[in-house]
Amino acid sequence: MSTNRLKFAGAGLLAAFALLLSGSAMASGLPPLNMPEGVTEISREVYGLHMMMLKICAVIGALVFVIMLTSIILHRKSRGVTPAKWHESTSVEIAWTVIPFAILVAVAIPATATLVKMEDTGGAEMTIKITGYQWNWHYDYLDHDIEFFSNLDADSTQAYQLGSDLSPLDVEHYLLNVDEPMVIPTGTRVRLLLTAGDVIHAWWVPEFALKKDAIPGFINEMWVNVEKPGIYRGQCAELCGRGHGFMPVVVVAKEPADFEAWVAERTGTE
Amino acid sequence: MAYSATADEHHDEHHDGPAPGLMRWVTTTNHKDLGTLYLWFSLIMFFVGGSMALVIRAELFQPGLSLVQPEFFNQMTTMHALIMIFGAVMPAFVGLANWLLPMMIGAPDMALPRVNNWGFWILPFAFTLLLSTLFMPGGAPASGWTMYPPLVLQTGEAFPFLILSIHLMGISSIMGAINIVATILNMRAPGMDLMKMPLFVWSWLITAYLLIAVMPVLAGAVTMLLTDKYFGTAFFTAAGGGDPVLFQHIFWFFGHPEVYILILPAFGIVSHIIPAFCRKPLFGKASMVYAMAAIAFLSFIVWAHHMFTVGMPLAAALFFMFATMLIAVPTGVKIFNWLATMWRSAMTFETPMLFALGFVFMFTIGGLSGLMLAIVPADFQYHDSYFVVAHFHYVLVPGSVFAIMAGVYFWLPKWTGVMYNETLGKLHFWLTTIFVNLTFFPMHFIGLAGMPRRIPDYALQFTTFNQMATIGAIGFGLSQLIFLYIVIQSARRAGEKASDRVWEGTEGLEFELSSPPAYHTFTTPPTVR
Ligand SMILES: [Cu+2]
Numbered sequence: 001m002s003t004n005r006l007k008f009a010g011a012g013l014l015a016a017f018a019l020l021l022s023g024s025a026m027a028s029g030l031p032p033l034n035m036p037e038g039v040t041e042i043s044r045e046v047y048g049l050h051m052m053m054l055k056i057c058a059v060i061g062a063l064v065f066v067i068m069l070t071s072i073i074l075h076r077k078s079r080g081v082t083p084a085k086w087h088e089s090t091s092v093e094i095a096w097t098v099i100p101f102a103i104l105v106a107v108a109i110p111a112t113a114t115l116v117k118m119e120d121t122g123g124a125e126m127t128i129k130i131t132g133y134q135w136n137w138h139y140d141y142l143d144h145d146i147e148f149f150s151n152l153d154a155d156s157t158q159a160y161q162l163g164s165d166l167s168p169l170d171v172e173h174y175l176l177n178v179d180e181p182m183v184i185p186t187g188t189r190v191r192l193l194l195t196a197g198d199v200i201h202a203w204w205v206p207e208f209a210l211k212k213d214a215i216p217g218f219i220n221e222m223w224v225n226v227e228k229p230g231i232y233r234g235q236c237a238e239l240c241g242r243g244h245g246f247m248p249v250v251v252v253a254k255e256p257a258d259f260e261a262w263v264a265e266r267t268g269t270e
Numbered sequence: 271m272a273y274s275a276t277a278d279e280h281h282d283e284h285h286d287g288p289a290p291g292l293m294r295w296v297t298t299t300n301h302k303d304l305g306t307l308y309l310w311f312s313l314i315m316f317f318v319g320g321s322m323a324l325v326i327r328a329e330l331f332q333p334g335l336s337l338v339q340p341e342f343f344n345q346m347t348t349m350h351a352l353i354m355i356f357g358a359v360m361p362a363f364v365g366l367a368n369w370l371l372p373m374m375i376g377a378p379d380m381a382l383p384r385v386n387n388w389g390f391w392i393l394p395f396a397f398t399l400l401l402s403t404l405f406m407p408g409g410a411p412a413s414g415w416t417m418y419p420p421l422v423l424q425t426g427e428a429f430p431f432l433i434l435s436i437h438l439m440g441i442s443s444i445m446g447a448i449n450i451v452a453t454i455l456n457m458r459a460p461g462m463d464l465m466k467m468p469l470f471v472w473s474w475l476i477t478a479y480l481l482i483a484v485m486p487v488l489a490g491a492v493t494m495l496l497t498d499k500y501f502g503t504a505f506f507t508a509a510g511g512g513d514p515v516l517f518q519h520i521f522w523f524f525g526h527p528e529v530y531i532l533i534l535p536a537f538g539i540v541s542h543i544i545p546a547f548c549r550k551p552l553f554g555k556a557s558m559v560y561a562m563a564a565i566a567f568l569s570f571i572v573w574a575h576h577m578f579t580v581g582m583p584l585a586a587a588l589f590f591m592f593a594t595m596l597i598a599v600p601t602g603v604k605i606f607n608w609l610a611t612m613w614r615s616a617m618t619f620e621t622p623m624l625f626a627l628g629f630v631f632m633f634t635i636g637g638l639s640g641l642m643l644a645i646v647p648a649d650f651q652y653h654d655s656y657f658v659v660a661h662f663h664y665v666l667v668p669g670s671v672f673a674i675m676a677g678v679y680f681w682l683p684k685w686t687g688v689m690y691n692e693t694l695g696k697l698h699f700w701l702t703t704i705f706v707n708l709t710f711f712p713m714h715f716i717g718l719a720g721m722p723r724r725i726p727d728y729a730l731q732f733t734t735f736n737q738m739a740t741i742g743a744i745g746f747g748l749s750q751l752i753f754l755y756i757v758i759q760s761a762r763r764a765g766e767k768a769s770d771r772v773w774e775g776t777e778g779l780e781f782e783l784s785s786p787p788a789y790h791t792f793t794t795p796p797t798v799r
Contacts, residue, residue, distance in 0.1 A: 031734045032719035035651055042647075050648045050718075057638035064605060064634050068627070071612035076619075077549065084614040087551035096606045097599060104595045107645065112588060114647040119584045160334055160727050168333040168730065175333075175729045194581075199421040200514060202579055202654060206720040211650045213580045215515060216420060217508020220581035237579075237654040237722045239414045241421060242340045245725030 036206050039228050039253075043209035045114045053107065121221045124191030128182065132194075132201030132214035132236065135243025139182045142193075146266045152246045153177040160246065176233040181250035185259035186226050194220040202238035205249055211237055226253040287789045296391070299383030300789065301368045302685070304390050308365030309678070311393055313757065315357030316671075318401070320747050322350040327709075327743040330736050335727055343726035344412035345404070351415035355532065356439045357397050359666065362674045363535040364389075364446045367474050369685060371450065373780035373787065374468050376459025376796045381452035382445075389445040396438035403428035414724060416525070417492065419506040419517050423499050433496045440485040447481035450474055459779070461798035465556065468778055472559050473538025476566045480527045480534075483570075488524040491517060515580050522573035530569045533665060534562055536633075536673030537604060540626045542778070543680050544608055547623035548615030549775040554607040561600035561607075568597050578649050587646050594644040601637055605630060620773065621695030625676030628668055628703050636664030639714065654724075657717025663710045668703070675702075675753065683768035686760045687786035694756055701749035708742030 037047045075081055129140040133149075140147040151157075156175050159166040168174045184190050194203055196214040204211040212220045226232075234249040254262060288294045288303065295307060325346045329337045338346070368386065372379055380386050403410040408426020411417070417432075425432065454475045458467070467475075495517070497503040504510020506517045537558075545552040552558065574582060574590040582590075608630050617623070639661040643652050652658055683689050712735035717723075721732045728736065759765060768785040779798070783791050 031715075031731050033715040035718045036720070046647045046651060049645055050642070050651065053642045053645055053648060057642060061634055061638050064609065065631065067609050068612065068630065071609070071615070072617065072619075072627070075548075075612065075615050075617055077616040078618070081614075081616050083548065083550040083616040085550075086553075087611075088554050088556070089610075092610070093554055093557050093603070093607075097603060100599050100602045104598060108592060108595060111591065111645045111647060115587060115591075116584065118647060118650075119587075162335045162337075162339065164334065168727075173729070175727060199424070200418060204654075204720075204722070206651060209647070209651055211579050211653055215508075215580065218513070218515070218581070234720065235722050235725070239344070239418075239421065239724040241412070241424065242344070244344075245340065245722075245727050 038207040038209050039226055039230065039232065040208055040224060041227075042114070042118055042224075043207060045117070046209035049107075049111055049114060052110070056103065056107065118222070121191055121223050123189055124223060125188045126185075127191040127193060128184070129193040129195070130182075130203055130214065132196040132198075132203065132240070132247075134198050134241050135236075135247040137178075137182075137201075137203070137236075137247060137249060138197075141263075144263050144267060146263065148180050150178045150180050150182065150250070152248060153179055157246070173233065175246065176235070176248050176250070178248055178250045181231070181252045183252045183254060183259060183262050184224070184226060185256040186229050186253045188256065189223055189225045191221065191223050194222070199240050200238050201236050201240045201247070203234070203249055204237040205232050205234035205251055207232040207234075208251075213238055226251075229253050229255055229258075297387070299379070299387050301372050301380045301383070301386065302787070302789065304380075304386050305365045305367075305369030306685075307390050308361045308368055311390070312358050312362035312365055312674075313754070315353050315361070315397065317750070317754075319350050319353035319358055320750065322346045322353065324743060324747050326350065327740040329726055330728070331740040332737070333728060333730055333733055338726070340726045341409060341412060344414075344724070345410040347724055348411050348414055349400070349404070352400065352411075353397070354666075355415065355528075356436075356443075357393070359532050359670050359674070360443065361393060363474075363477070363532075364443075366470075366535065366539070366674070366677055366681075367446075367450055370681065370780060371453055371471055371474060372457070373783060373791060374471050374778055375454065375457060375462055376779050376792045376798065377453060377457035378790060378793050378795075380449050381457055382449045385445050385449050389442045389449065392438050392442040392445075396435045396442065399431050399438070400435040403431050406431070416521060417495065417517075418521075419495060419498065419514050422495060423506075429499060430496065433492045436492050437489055440489045443481050444485050447478035447485075450478040451482070454478075459792070459795040459798050465559070466798065468538075469541035469552070469555065469558055470535070470538035473534045473536075473541075473562055476562050477531050477534045480531050480566055480569065484524040484527045484531075487520060488528075491520040491524065494520075515577070518577045518580060519573065522576045523570075525576060526573040527566070527569040529662075529665075530565055532670050533633075534566070536629065536670045537562060539673045539677040539680075540608065540629050543622050543626040543676050544611050544630075546680070546773055546775040546777070547620060547626075548611055548617050550611060550615035552607070553610035553613075554603075557603055558607055561603045564600040565597060568593060568600075572597065575644060575649070578646050579653050591644055591646045595641065598637070598641050598644075605634055605637070618774075620679075621690075621692060621699055622676045622680035622773075624696065624699040625672050625679060628699065629672040629676060632664055632668030632672070632703075632706070636661055636669055639664065652717065654722055655717035656713045656721045656723055659723045660710050660713035660717060663713070667710065668706050672702075678757070680773070681780070682757070682760050683772045684780060684783075684785050684787070686763060686765075687768055687784075688760055688763050688765035689768050690756045690760050690765060694752055698749060698752040698756065701752070702746060705742045705745035705749055709739050709746055710742070712736075712738045712742075 035050050037044055127142040131138040136149050136151045138149050155171045159168045159171045194212055194214040196216045201214040208224050210222050212222050230253055232251045236247045406427045411425050411428050411432045413422035494505040498505055504512040506512045506514050541552055572594045575594045643649050716732045716735045721728055770785050771781050
């Protein structure tokens with residue numbers, strides 16, 4: 001009796017997993033389930049690696065579960081079976097050492113290629129220095145005379161408080177909105193320099209597949225080349241104290257002409 | 271293997287039983303008493319740490335702060351982790367080792383009985399210190415159990431208590447580990463060659479070496495934190511020429527082997543239970559031992575996969591990625607060996623077996639998500655998100671904790687001499703399994719969708735899965751009360767009498783002894799053929 005339940009539980013879990021993944025593909029009103037594909041060449045490669053790994057793992061997992069469930073159903077004492085006596089087989093053991101190793105080599109190759117691309121920070125057309133503080137981000141455009149702090153927007157700040165009258169449900173982009181977003185041009189290779197003023201933070205925008213630590217006293221580098229204009233939202237990803245959940249990252253990508261207009265407006269050279 | 275127990279094993283040992291009264295537990299040097307103490311301590315800490323998890327989950331039931339302030343939320347995540355790792359899982363494994371190792375290798379007791387007593391009695395003091403910080407000005411440590419500087423240096427009066435309690439836990443672990451190595455290497459019964467040793471013994475021998483190797487590293491790291499805060503050093507302060515990332519390297523050089531300290535004994539336990547209820551010998555015993563040794567070795571060269579986002583040279587990132595992926599090979603061997611043990615066996619499904627099967631099933635899920643985390647470019651997305659939270663809870667809860675519970679159900683009748691209530695045991699398993707998945711499976715989704723870990727509040731699109739997780743966590747917590755009841759009933763000796771073999775398919779020296787075993791066993795070593 002209990003084994004039937006185990007069987008159903010296992011099948012149910014797999015079915016739920018498959019259903020949820022297909023649900024994400026259909027985007028049928030379910031909350032987001034999967035990594036976003038993102039809006040850069042790199043983010044799509046990362047998404048591809050993620051989906052490849054997810055599929056390989058799902059197949060291996062399904063294989064393990066099917067073998068296990070087959071044993072549970074067929075090789076049970078209540079069916080009057082006699083247990084086999086064997087307890088080793090060199091050839092089988094070599095096979096399940098070598099085959100996984102080969103799979104690993106096969107996935108290591110594309111992973112390495114993508115990583116090499118991500119780490120190549122040369123050829124930047126503009127540079128922004130990002131500094132994490134407790135608890136906001138500071139953006140400094142090294143090629144322009146622009147710098148500003150970016151704080152959680154007023155509505156979210158009011159709504160998150162204990163016993164607040166303003167419900168988070170009534171705030172647009174609750175906890176993912178700022179008073180002043182970072183602005184970048186599309187189609188431009190932008191270098192981001194990361195550091196921090198107090199403790200370690202991490203700057204993360206899932207749509208760019210970029211996450212890196214902002215470390216006081218050290219400078220980290222990454223780069224992004226956004227293809228589509230849009231507003232992209234992320235959060236601090238490294239625990240940085242009381243306000244860790246309340247220092248979002250918002251990046252607005254504008255067409256180069258619109259970006260130039262924004263720069264002119266910011267610097268008052270219009 | 272065959273054993274010949276000494277002729278009058280069961281009747282010879284009434285001469286010195288336990289001391290009467292409460293002092294028995296304070297002064298005891300008996301491995302069985304200390305095993306019991308460790309296991310009770312672990313169970314208490316499991317409920318303390320679990321209550322903190324419920325505070326976390328309750329706060330995360332809906333967007334907006336509804337119960338606690340962010341400071342307290344961070345204290346809960348920090349304390350929950352420290353208590354579950356150092357207070358619940360590690361002492362449970364040491365408790366099982368205490369009870370079982372001497373009986374499995376035919377030794378009269380642990381090699382260093384007084385060290386054993388001291389090792390245990392440090393723990394209540396360590397955790398009293400740690401828990402007392404909740405009532406201090408500034409509250410408990412709130413920097414996460416990973417204690418990264420500079421954030422951890424902002425801790426208030428709790429700071430030195432945190433460091434001292436970690437030192438105490440470390441001393442206790444090191445003493446326990448030395449004792450286990452000394453026992454296994456010196457006190458095996460004649461004929462018990464290394465390769466004849468049961469796998470739980472093997473898993474603990476390897477784990478004990480890991481502990482001896484890395485606990486001093488943790489002690490060094492936290493001592494440097496202490497001197498940075500109070501004595502003007504700047505190991506981890508950039509302004510003084512130090513490097514905050516250095517701490518992360520040292521911490522994870524301890525931390526990754528620690529991960530295997532938390533799972534290798536679980537491998538050992540499951541490798542006893544599956545063959546017993548399969549009525550078939552464990553498949554590939556030698557390769558199981560080699561796989562554990564390989565995992566232990568690799569655990570020393572993969573630490574930086576916990577910190578790919580700190581910005582490391584490409585060559586370093588590649589090295590740590592490849593080394594981490596390699597761990598999948600010996601881990602896979604273990605899972606395949608368990609499957610092969612089940613294949614063409616004659617299984618029955620008593621509670622210990624259910625927990626062991628649940629372990630294999632769900633540890634596989636946790637292991638596979640671990641493989642995904644090894645892929646550096648993708649790890650930049652997964653890192654510090656709820657995907658990681660899902661991953662390590664899958665290996666720790668339906669992994670380590672399930673194995674501990676499987677072990678308790680398996681050996682409890684041996685220890686107490688009575689069978690627990692099988693219906694309740696099965697109910698406990700099914701509720702726990704359903705709720706553990708309801709708690710942790712949705713975390714994969716919210717992590718991939720972009721929810722960072724360790725945040726007290728979240729954006730609206732994460733609400734549904736957070737609510738599922740919270741309901742699951744409450745159900746999980748309540749289900750453990752069944753376990754508590756079962757254990758108390760067994761401790762009161764309420765139940766049917768257990769046979770010496772306890773289960774039909776058991777093997778091993780501990781099942782040659784009576785149930786319950788005499789206070790002192792194997793005073794004359796058995797001969798193992
Ligand atoms: Cu931050």
